[in-house]
Amino acid sequence: MKGQLGIGGMRWRCVEEAAAVLLAPTDREVMLGDLAETECSVWRGLGDVVSLAARRQLDLWKGWRPWAASIGLALPASLFLMGWSVAASGSVAGFLGEPTQLGAVWFALSRLLLVTGWAWMAGFVVGSVSRGTLWASALACGTPCLHCLSLWPGHGLSFLRLLVFLLPGLYGVWSGRRELRLGLSLAAFLAAAGALAFLISGKGGWMYSSSLLWPGLYLTATAKRGSV
Amino acid sequence: MVGEFEYLILSAAAHLGEDAYGAAMREVIETTGGRKCSLGALYITLDRLEAKGLVETWLSAPTQQRGGRAKRMVKVTGEGAREARKFYETVIRISRGTAWGDGRGNRLPEDAA
Numbered sequence: 011m012k013g014q015l016g017i018g019g020m021r022w023r024c025v026e027e028a029a030a031v032l033l034a035p036t037d038r039e040v041m042l043g044d045l046a047e048t049e050c051s052v053w054r055g056l057g058d059v060v061s062l063a064a065r066r067q068l069d070l071w072k073g074w075r076p077w078a079a080s081i082g083l084a085l086p087a088s089l090f091l092m093g094w095s096v097a098a099s100g101s102v103a104g105f106l107g108e109p110t111q112l113g114a115v116w117f118a119l120s121r122l123l124l125v126t127g128w129a130w131m132a133g134f135v136v137g138s139v140s141r142g143t144l145w146a147s148a149l150a151c152g153t154p155c156l157h158c159l160s161l162w163p164g165h166g167l168s169f170l171r172l173l174v175f176l177l178p179g180l181y182g183v184w185s186g187r188r189e190l191r192l193g194l195s196l197a198a199f200l201a202a203a204g205a206l207a208f209l210i211s212g213k214g215g216w217m218y219s220s221s222l223l224w225p226g227l228y229l230t231a232t233a234k235r236g237s238v
Numbered sequence: 239m240v241g242e243f244e245y246l247i248l249s250a251a252a253h254l255g256e257d258a259y260g261a262a263m264r265e266v267i268e269t270t271g272g273r274k275c276s277l278g279a280l281y282i283t284l285d286r287l288e289a290k291g292l293v294e295t296w297l298s299a300p301t302q303q304r305g306g307r308a309k310r311m312v313k314v315t316g317e318g319a320r321e322a323r324k325f326y327e328t329v330i331r332i333s334r335g336t337a338w339g340d341g342r343g344n345r346l347p348e349d350a351a
Contacts (some may be wrong), residue, residue, distance in 0.1 A: 037281070039297075039307050039308050040260060040281070040297070040307070040308065041277060041281075042305070043300075043305065043308060044259075044261035044264075044277055044304070045261075046304045046305040046307065047261055048264070048265070058278055060278075061276050061277075061278030061279065062278035062281055062282070063278075064278070065278050065279070069282070
C-alpha cells in the first residue's frame with residue numbers, strides 16, 4: 011500500500027490520471043486502481059499508463075482499419091473535398107452575385123449538396139471503421155488542409171471555405187462512432203452520390219478514384235438489411 | 239505452446255488463486271520471478287491469453303483500498319493449466335544433461351572457478 015501522499019505527490023498522481031485519459035474506460039479504471047494500491051514511483055506509474063496506451067495503439071495498427079481510415083480515406087478525401095469546397099463556395103458566391111439566374115442556383119446548390127453529402131459519408135466511414143485511431147485520421151485530413159492554407163493564404167482557399175466540408179465531415183465522424191452502420195437505402199444513395207461526385211470531377215488515376223469510391227461501397231456492403 | 243512471459247503470468251495467477259489481479263500478479267512476478275514487469279505488458283499479455291482461452295478475466299466490485307476502482311480478476315482455465323504444464327515439462331526435459339539442470343553436462347565457468 012502507498013503511504014500518505016503530500017501535496018506534491020498528489021499533484022504528480024494527477025499526471026498519471028491525466029495520462030490515463032489515453033486509455034479506454036475499463037483499462038483506465040483497472041490501471042488507476044492498480045497504481046493506487048502499489049508503491050511504485052510516479053514515473054513508473056506514468057510509464058505503465060503510457061506503455062499500455064502505446065501497446066493498445068500498436069495492436070490497433072496491426073489491422074487494416076486504421077490504415078484504410080487514415081491513409082486510404084481521410085488523406086485522399088481531404089484533397090478531393092478541398093477542391094470541391096472551393097468550387098462549391100465559388101458557385102454560391104456567383105449565385106449570390108446574380109440571384110436571378112436559375113441555372114446558377116441549381117448549379118450552386120447541387121455542388122454544395124454533393125460536397126456536404128460526400129464529406130458526411132467519408133466522415134461516417136472514418137468514424138465507424140476505426141474509432142480508436144481517429145487522431146491519425148484527423149492528422150491525415152488536417153495536414154493537407156493546413157499545408158494548402160499556408161501555401162495559398164487568401165487566394166481562393168480560406169478557412170471558412172474549408173468549413174464547407176469540415177463541418178459535415180466532423181458530423182459524419184460523430185455519427186459513424188455512434189451508429190457504425192447505415193440503412194441500406196441511405197447507404198446506396200450515398201454511394202451513388204459519391205460515384206456521381208467523382209464522375210463529375212473526373213480527375214486522378216484509378217488509385218485515387220478507388221480511394222474515393224470505396225467508402226460508398228463499404229457502407230452499402232455493411233448496411234443494415236431490411237432498414238432504411 | 240505458451241511463451242516465457244505468458245508462462246510467468248499463468249503461474250502467478252495460479253499461485254494467487256482467487257486473489258489474482260493485475261497489481262498482485264505484478265508483485266509475484268517481480269519478487270519471485272526477479273524481473274521488472276510493466277502493467278502495460280501484463281494486461282496486453284492477459285488479453286492474448288484470454289483470446290486463446292487460457293485465462294478468464296472479469297471486473298470485481300470497486301474497493302476503497304483502490305480509490306473506489308475495480309480490479310481485473312484473473313482465473314486460469316483448464317486449457318491454461320495444461321499449456322502451462324506443457325511449457326514446464328518442456329523446460330525440465332530440455333534442461334536434463336545441462337550444467338544448470340541435473341549438472342551432468344558441461345560445467346558452468348563459475349563452477350570450474
